[in-house]
Amino acid sequence: MFDSACGSADHLVSRRSMLGNLLAGAAGVGALSQLIHPAVAKQIEGRKKQVLIFLLNGGLSQFESFDPKPKTDTGGPFRAIPTSVPGTHFSELMPFTAKQAHRLAVVRSMFAEKVPGSHGGAREYVVTGRPPQQGPYPWMGPAFSTLLGSNGELPGNIHITPARWGPRADAAFLGPRNASLVLSGGQPPRNIDQPELFNAGQDDVRYRLRTMADQRFSQRRRTAHTEAYQASYDQASRLIRQKSLFDVSRESEQDRQRYGSHDIGRHCLMARRLLEQGVTCVKVTHNNYDSHMENFNFHLEQLGEFDRPFATLLEDLDERGMLDHTLVMLITEFGRTPEIQPDNGRDHWPPNWSVVLGGCGVQVGGVLGATNANGTEIVDRPVHVGEMFHTYVKALGLDPKATWEVGGNQVPIGAPERAAVSELLS
């Protein structure tokens, strides 16, 4: 068998015979599948944990979602409706999610202090659990998928974004290798199509020649870099052949209707597809919550799209038994002001907002923390974004107090002055 990572003399013969094969035109898919690198083929021991992150970008209003304050000066025009958890109410903009409340833990007392005014800075605070001024730190997707490891065949960490979003360097010191693979607008990754120049079998030939060149070069050299390099091409050539992974049209017509034909519906169905195939961490971003004007119309429209596919996905994951090992979270960079602004807007509000989470052993069916009658301040169990970061890591069965090894430098995974919220964990 052909082992791409090994540069020992034993394999010179294999390489020669491989060249023979490829030039005889016998390089089929079966032969290529032997190019799996031992390092990426390693299996994660124990129960495989997965992560599903929803980022509502711009700042979801807590009033119009999980902490409604109807009939108060700050509450706005919408009613609160009962949920599947007796005594817990959500905004009427989330009727489908309300029926899933028993699968969720609601935290109504999120806060962060000294949050930068920018969306980017505040978002970074939430997804790294640390003030961005201290950063950059790896975002949750790259951090969690690096910690959990990936299913060797697949990218560990995929980010489904609205259209026209490019890749971000979100892995910080974990390096480009661990950055999110971006599906911009839910489309397959860039440069995944086989080029015309190397059509019909030529692709196999050039990958093999490349591998042979690397093997030659690796003899009598340090191999850490060449192994990583080989692995990236192995992953690329596999992914090119697995393009169908990103093809939502292969899901049933019925499912596509349940999720909806709008972008976020397709993206949620894509998330299910990817999780089912074993991708470790999937993140879905939904845009347009920054409602400085017309907050109510904006939320009516955005949640009108988001509510159903989100609820459907939760239900589907549970039905498939995946919620046991999949941590789900719905996050946003900050809340929105209690005071309703001119033009019916709500501005940025970091003193308190709401998040929900579920799956993976999270204590669901309850509400943690509370704000006062008109939502202007937290009155019970404030939860800092740094504590939530610890909580997510712990829910995944990992130790947030452990450290990253960064070039001989020990960097704590969670902010060292914070700890997990035990009330949320079973």
Added chain:
Amino acid sequence: MPQVVKLHPLVVLLLAAILPSGVPAAEPPLHELIDQAIESRLTELKVPPAEIADDTEFLRRISLDLTGTIPTAAVARAFLADSDPEKRTKLIDELLASDAFAARMATVFDVMLMERRPDKHVTTPEWRAWLAASFAENKPLDQLAAEILGADGVDEKLRPAAKFYLDRDVDRDVLVQDIARLFLGVNLQCAQCHDHPDISDYLHRHYYGLAVFVSGSKPFRQPDGTTVLQENVLREVEYASVFEPDKTHTTGPRLIEALLEVPEFEKGDEYVETPSRTVRAVPKFSLRQLLAERLPTSQTPEFSRNLANRLWALILGRGLVHPLDMHHSANPPSHPALLELLTSRLAESEFDCRGFLRELALSRTYQRSSLLPENAAAADIPEDSFAVAPLKALSPEQLFDNLLIATRAEPVLLRSIDQALAADSTPAGDAGPDDKPEASPEEAAAKLAEARQAKRAETVAEFVTIFGSAAAQPEGEFSASLPQALYLANSEVVLSWVAPEKDNLTGQLATFTEADQLADELYLSVFNRLPADEERQWVAEVLQQHRQNRSQGVATLVWSLIASAEFRLNH
């Protein structure tokens, strides 16, 4: 013990013996002292060093390190054919004197000091041009640092130097951490909130001592819309540990432990002119100027040590102290006496960058092969022994430049740029009659050159996004990713350079009738060396297989080489 190890002290002795007699024994040149230090440690460790690199390996490495790019096939042929025993020294001097050296150092120092932050007030081209001019005149590095740390953005000539402050929004905490890491080699990030939990040398007061220098500095928007720095008067700052929030401390300006004096002015007499919304605050005594005067000198040992270590790492692939921003007692240098020597020599040379790099490049230590010694296992040769040349990743800029050089695709890129420019501009007929005067041919040419440069920069930026580190992160170790592999394998940009054209490498090679000649030119162009027999055989077989479509066969060969580790790494 392998024989090679024994040989080297002997060589040193021989060199000493042939020194002209009667001349007072001068201090040996720095590169010899470097080799003595590295090799005596190798003897202690019982680690065999790699052999000296052959000419091809040396040529490629020195060209990449000093000018950022690989040599062309023609340059490689000429160097290999040159029989002058001094040709390596001559090449080093030639490269150090070239414009490409200044440009390379500008890129290196830009990436080191700005860490790919987005441009805010000073553009990267302006900043790099200023850096390149500084390196072209071999400006002493202490002066360069003083100009950066003292910049207020007002003086037109030094405005680019203010990028360090301005493009960090003059944010105190970002500045403290980055000045500490980049100019002093200490990572005080954890000391922002408390004494460092694991590193006993990094104290909370070090952080706030540095913070005093920049706490008063703020951006100031001038009437013309440009932003410069102003500085409010202060003498000390207060701080408290997050673990003991009620216990406050104060400190004056400190360079790590050294506490500096600050003259006191009468209240109301602290400013050159009373500041207001329209009058920039300029204190009679500027703490930022104090920082610029006191930090980059041999009086601040951390400064020279950090600089010596960073220049060493640039050339030798890793620091004597590693990571570069982790100078502290629990992370000692791999070669303490050598770092001390380099530090003092750099300071004594008045921070002569070119002279210092020249000595590093002349050392045997630098000129060793990246091939492990025969029969040695990589695991037995610690990286910090410097026994074997390291494998360094090409930076995104280097990868872009070298792909173009190797594939000879400059004309292809130019054509695609011009096509894109043509597509961008509105057709002449639509503009209607306009009363703008015709641009002169010179103006039109300058405008075209600028537009082409901007388009080219877009492609470079794409390489930086895909192959570079995250913004505000030091350029990391080599990290291969899936999007990188997909980009090299399938992107329109890279494939347009590989696809046969009459004037690129693939097209030119396809006209070669002899497989052997084709193989020579291919390997010299991409790897700067001649092919081995095995590789000649691959070339012949691929060409044989593509008798019907020779161009495609050549494209396959070219791609397999540019996509390989030997091309992607500086070895």
